[in-house]
Amino acid sequence: VIEDVVLLAGGVGGAKLAHGLQAHLGSGLKVIVNTADDLERHGLAISPDHDTVMYTLAGIDNREWGWGIEGETFATSEMLERYGEPTWFRLGDRDLATHIVRTARLRAGHRVTDISRDLQRALGVEATILPMTDAAVRTEVLTDEGWLEFQEYFVHRHQEPEVRDLRFNGIEEAEASPEVIAALEAAHAIVIAPSNPFVSVRPILSVPGIEAGLQTARTRGAPVVAVSGIVGGKALKGPADRMLSSLGYEASALGVAREYTGIADIFVLDVQDAALEGAIGDLGLRTVVTDTIMADAEGRARVAAAVLTAAEGTDADPA
Amino acid sequence: VIEDVVLLAGGVGGAKLAHGLQAHLGSGLKVIVNTADDLERHGLAISPDHDTVMYTLAGIDNREWGWGIEGETFATSEMLERYGEPTWFRLGDRDLATHIVRTARLRAGHRVTDISRDLQRALGVEATILPMTDAAVRTEVLTDEGWLEFQEYFVHRHQEPEVRDLRFNGIEEAEASPEVIAALEAAHAIVIAPSNPFVSVRPILSVPGIEAGLQTARTRGAPVVAVSGIVGGKALKGPADRMLSSLGYEASALGVAREYTGIADIFVLDVQDAALEGAIGDLGLRTVVTDTIMADAEGRARVAAAVLTAAEGTDADPA
Numbered sequence: 001v002i003e004d005v006v007l008l009a010g011g012v013g014g015a016k017l018a019h020g021l022q023a024h025l026g027s028g029l030k031v032i033v034n035t036a037d038d039l040e041r042h043g044l045a046i047s048p049d050h051d052t053v054m055y056t057l058a059g060i061d062n063r064e065w066g067w068g069i070e071g072e073t074f075a076t077s078e079m080l081e082r083y084g085e086p087t088w089f090r091l092g093d094r095d096l097a098t099h100i101v102r103t104a105r106l107r108a109g110h111r112v113t114d115i116s117r118d119l120q121r122a123l124g125v126e127a128t129i130l131p132m133t134d135a136a137v138r139t140e141v142l143t144d145e146g147w148l149e150f151q152e153y154f155v156h157r158h159q160e161p162e163v164r165d166l167r168f169n170g171i172e173e174a175e176a177s178p179e180v181i182a183a184l185e186a187a188h189a190i191v192i193a194p195s196n197p198f199v200s201v202r203p204i205l206s207v208p209g210i211e212a213g214l215q216t217a218r219t220r221g222a223p224v225v226a227v228s229g230i231v232g233g234k235a236l237k238g239p240a241d242r243m244l245s246s247l248g249y250e251a252s253a254l255g256v257a258r259e260y261t262g263i264a265d266i267f268v269l270d271v272q273d274a275a276l277e278g279a280i281g282d283l284g285l286r287t288v289v290t291d292t293i294m295a296d297a298e299g300r301a302r303v304a305a306a307v308l309t310a311a312e313g314t315d316a317d318p319a
Numbered sequence: 320v321i322e323d324v325v326l327l328a329g330g331v332g333g334a335k336l337a338h339g340l341q342a343h344l345g346s347g348l349k350v351i352v353n354t355a356d357d358l359e360r361h362g363l364a365i366s367p368d369h370d371t372v373m374y375t376l377a378g379i380d381n382r383e384w385g386w387g388i389e390g391e392t393f394a395t396s397e398m399l400e401r402y403g404e405p406t407w408f409r410l411g412d413r414d415l416a417t418h419i420v421r422t423a424r425l426r427a428g429h430r431v432t433d434i435s436r437d438l439q440r441a442l443g444v445e446a447t448i449l450p451m452t453d454a455a456v457r458t459e460v461l462t463d464e465g466w467l468e469f470q471e472y473f474v475h476r477h478q479e480p481e482v483r484d485l486r487f488n489g490i491e492e493a494e495a496s497p498e499v500i501a502a503l504e505a506a507h508a509i510v511i512a513p514s515n516p517f518v519s520v521r522p523i524l525s526v527p528g529i530e531a532g533l534q535t536a537r538t539r540g541a542p543v544v545a546v547s548g549i550v551g552g553k554a555l556k557g558p559a560d561r562m563l564s565s566l567g568y569e570a571s572a573l574g575v576a577r578e579y580t581g582i583a584d585i586f587v588l589d590v591q592d593a594a595l596e597g598a599i600g601d602l603g604l605r606t607v608v609t610d611t612i613m614a615d616a617e618g619r620a621r622v623a624a625a626v627l628t629a630a631e632g633t634d635a636d637p638a
Binding site: 042084094098 | 426
């Protein structure tokens with residue numbers, strides 16, 4: 001039976017599936033989270049994907065906005081604006097406490113992984129969220145105006161420029177943390193969340209040691225299950241559909257499946273995309289067609305159950 | 320006529336007189352503020368006396384509490400507490416923006432004086448508030464339990480331990496900023512606020528260059544006017560009365576006057592202490608007896624007017 005699962009996740013979509021999996025697995029869930037979207041604002045170290053997953057797993061996420069903390073206020077941010085600070089990356093008052101604590105402990109020399117774990121524990125998170133690396137990696141996107149920092153493109157420019165290429169600065173010098181390696185070694189199954197394949201999942205898989213750990217897990221029979229974040233040709237959230245097109249892929253679940261060929265064993269696609277099942281199967285992926293929309297806690301648990309059932313249907317003995 | 324005035328100030332009492340003087344002098348007022356109470360909390364650089372004076376001069380001070388900003392909220396602080404951070408030094412959400420900006424700019428290599436000026440300008444402060452030095456100076460008080468950091472004694476321990484001695488760590492290596500020196504050189508009069516003589520005023524006068532600048536001003540005829548912060552034997556705010564006793568002074572306006580002998584020319588005492596006028600005059604100080612209670616903006620302007628009138632009664636030609 002599958003008890004220990006690793007989820008590779010970005011922000012919102014990853015957080016929803018993580019929440020569903022946590023309901024089934026509790027502390028057996030380890031989420032390896034993208035940190036290439038991290039940024040520094042007002043001198044504070046911010047890790048948006050980690051924090052979105054953390055707030056969601058702690059049950060304090062703001063479901064109306066899809067980011068931040070429920071009941072959030074913006075008094076500090078308004079005052080920062082009065083001081084002439086650019087505040088397009090909007091930071092709530094409660095959220096700021098996370099960045100303040102992270103920054104203080106980083107400056108005191110603590111590891112990102114340890115700091116993150118302390119934050120999660122303080123909020124009562126049952127699963128473990130592991131930053132993909134303790135090193136600093138920063139995504140940049142190539143647009144017709146040149147290279148832009150990820151959050152400049154994503155938040156400030158509202159994902160308007162077309163993305164021609166991507167790079168993950170610092171990735172060669174990064175390495176997977178011992179906790180990430182141990183989680184991959186112990187995993188009965190590895191799940192790739194319905195996050196953006198290019199800016200959420202690819203950075204994780206590009207950290208030296210992580211794809212190798214994933215392939216070793218597959219070799220010993222732990223399946224890799226990928227869930228499509230493209231439904232009916234549209235990204236559930238964010239610019240993944242347009243990125244698929246501008247990077248030369250097909251903007252569909254099939255395009256996502258192609259990106260995961262050689263990495264995933266099982267591909268979960270939405271019922272709306274059932275017509276693509278044959279073409280995805282032809283890539284060598286076992287397909288599962290199900291309702292992948294996670295509109296509420298029930299939906300999250302339902303998709304998680306489908307993922308776990310699919311993984312259990314394979315030879316998942318971690319010995 | 321007196322147009323350019325330097326005020327030496329600590330926190331609340333200094334802020335009130337500064338507010339009154341600003342009403343008369345506008346940009347002619349330069350406040351040299353104590354920074355030996357500064358501290359670092361949650362990795363943020365906090366300058367309580369500077370910020371109290373700044374918020375007061377900007378008209379956004381919280382008059383009910385006597386510290387912080389009006390309408391202040393504490394969402395960040397509550398979250399910091401949830402993360403296990405000690406929060407006895409309570410920081411409001413708006414106030415935090417000040418510390419975040421200060422800290423970011425300090426780390427970027429800016430001078431405390433320049434950062435402070437930018438903050439003041441953003442809030443529309445007419446006067447100039449000058450940190451006494453750009454260097455870090457930290458007051459510690461000797462108690463029966465040993466040396467305590469100032470805010471540990473002042474805020475966390477509610478000023479309960481008796482103070483046996485004081486020291487200002489880093490004061491020998493500190494120096495007055497060029498702006499502080501220039502303000503003293505241009506001053507038609509220097510005013511010592513009704514702040515704590517030991518932990519607010521003495522650190523300022525101990526910064527190498529400041530007392531010399533003050534004495535040079537006196538030599539060319541600019542009077543030094545000190546206002547007693549002890550009325551009827553009690554400190555208007557804080558532990559100055561108990562400090563006078565435990566440090567071997569008399570807990571009265573006379574005790575304060577003794578501390579300023581050789582520094583001040585004119586001593587302003589409250590009508591409640593009129594009986595001490597003779598003894599204070601015997602110290603060589605010219606005395607002014609007036610209502611020194613600054614309960615509201617009118618009271619602040621009234622005391623400021625009394626101080627300026629006293630200074631004008633002397634030879635105050637700065638040439």
